[in-house]
Amino acid sequence: MHAIRFTTYGGPEVLELAELAAPTPGPGQVLIQVAATTFNPVDATIRAGYLRDQFPLELPHVPGIDVSGTVTEVGRGVDQALVGTEVVAFLPMNRPGAAADYAVAPAELVATAPRTVGLADAAALPSAGLTAWQALVEHADVQPGQRVLVNGAGGGVGGFAVALATHLGAQVAATASPRSADAVRSAGAHEVIDYTTTSVAEALAGEVDVVLNLVRNAPEELAALRQRISPGGVLVSTTTLAEPDPGRDVRAVAVFVRSDAAQLAHLTSLLDKGVLRLDIGARYPLADLARAHADGEAGRLRGRTVVAVAG
Numbered sequence: 397m398h399a400i401r402f403t404t405y406g407g408p409e410v411l412e413l414a415e416l417a418a419p420t421p422g423p424g425q426v427l428i429q430v431a432a433t434t435f436n437p438v439d440a441t442i443r444a445g446y447l448r449d450q451f452p453l454e455l456p457h458v459p460g461i462d463v464s465g466t467v468t469e470v471g472r473g474v475d476q477a478l479v480g481t482e483v484v485a486f487l488p489m490n491r492p493g494a495a496a497d498y499a500v501a502p503a504e505l506v507a508t509a510p511r512t513v514g515l516a517d518a519a520a521l522p523s524a525g526l527t528a529w530q531a532l533v534e535h536a537d538v539q540p541g542q543r544v545l546v547n548g549a550g551g552g553v554g555g556f557a558v559a560l561a562t563h564l565g566a567q568v569a570a571t572a573s574p575r576s577a578d579a580v581r582s583a584g585a586h587e588v589i590d591y592t593t594t595s596v597a598e599a600l601a602g603e604v605d606v607v608l609n610l611v612r613n614a615p616e617e618l619a620a621l622r623q624r625i626s627p628g629g630v631l632v633s634t635t636t637l638a639e640p641d642p643g644r645d646v647r648a649v650a651v652f653v654r655s656d657a658a659q660l661a662h663l664t665s666l667l668d669k670g671v672l673r674l675d676i677g678a679r680y681p682l683a684d685l686a687r688a689h690a691d692g693e694a695g696r697l698r699g700r701t702v703v704a705v706a707g
């Protein structure tokens with residue numbers, strides 16, 4: 397099968413096209429004929445070797461943490477009826493990924509693919525959708541009528557976060573540069589702050605109950621945003637480590653997204669109902685994965701980035 401792999405950690409140039417044997421599903425696993433995977437900021441971090449202690453990899457490594465595709469084979473203990481099913485999954489980050497014609501996934505992590513979008517584009521949902529869901533529902537417990545700031549709404553997680561927060565009944569303020577402002581508004585943001593021309597903490601009129609921080613910002617910038625959270629509120633960050641402010645009764649939570657098939661199934665149903673939409677900023681063929689990594693690291697990508705494998 398065709399695959400992209402890296403044999404050493406390094407820049408995008410370590411990603412090379414290779415001809416590999418297709419994997420075999422072990423007990424509890426399914427084999428997926430891959431329609432698409434994605435590029436995420438963490439893919440570049442993993443490739444560069446910055447996460448080698450947290451996620452030790454066996455090199456060579458096939459990247460690609462999201463997958464959409466069709467189950468072609470199942471391992472021992474997995475329902476044979478899954479064969480032929482179109483699925484999506486957020487794969488374990490320390491295992492071989494989906495930048496290949498075939499990938500194996502633990503059967504317990506796959507969800508049926510959404511019906512209303514193409515199978516390749518469906519790869520855009522798992523890791524980013526789960527991050528937004530876990531941040532807003534599990535960690536922030538967003539309630540109707542609350543005010544939520546999504547900082548970094550133009551990115552892959554941000555678009556889902558804006559739509560989910562709106563769906564949960566929150567008033568959503570969001571930061572975006574002009575290239576993403578329309579997409580963020582159409583995801584449901586009530587207010588869009590252009591972070592390129594103004595200080596977000598100053599532009600935010602009044603207080604918020606929740607700040608979801610999706611930007612690698614300086615600790616002092618995050619502290620300034622925390623000042624805008626009302627007592628009892630929460631700062632949830634996927635990036636810069638958030639410190640609480642116990643004196644003002646403001647909690648802080650660091651997000652570490654995990655795979656969860658039940659949550660993913662719920663997210664696919666929200667996509668099929670039109671609550672969530674896919675904001676796909678770029679599509680690359682598998683052979684151009686290195687270019688996707690380079691474009692991502694240079695800040696040229698916005699929304700979700702899909703890497704098409706089939707065809």
Ligand SMILES: NC(=O)c1ccc[n+]([C@@H]2O[C@H](COP(=O)([O-])OP(=O)(O)OC[C@H]3O[C@@H](n4cnc5c(N)ncnc54)[C@H](OP(=O)(O)O)[C@@H]3O)[C@@H](O)[C@H]2O)c1
Nearest residue numbers: 437527548550551552553572573576591634651652653698
């Ligand atoms: N801890 C976890 O479990 C976890 C899970 C998922 C993601 N993450 C991290 O969360 C972050 C967001 O992920 P992502 O996939 O959404 O990233 P992404 O798609 O690469 O985000 C890119 C977007 O960031 C926006 N941006 C850049 N600088 C900004 C700033 N100063 N203020 C506001 N927006 C800014 C840009 O928006 P414009 O287009 O508006 O310029 C751009 O579209 C990444 O650092 C990622 O590594 C962590």
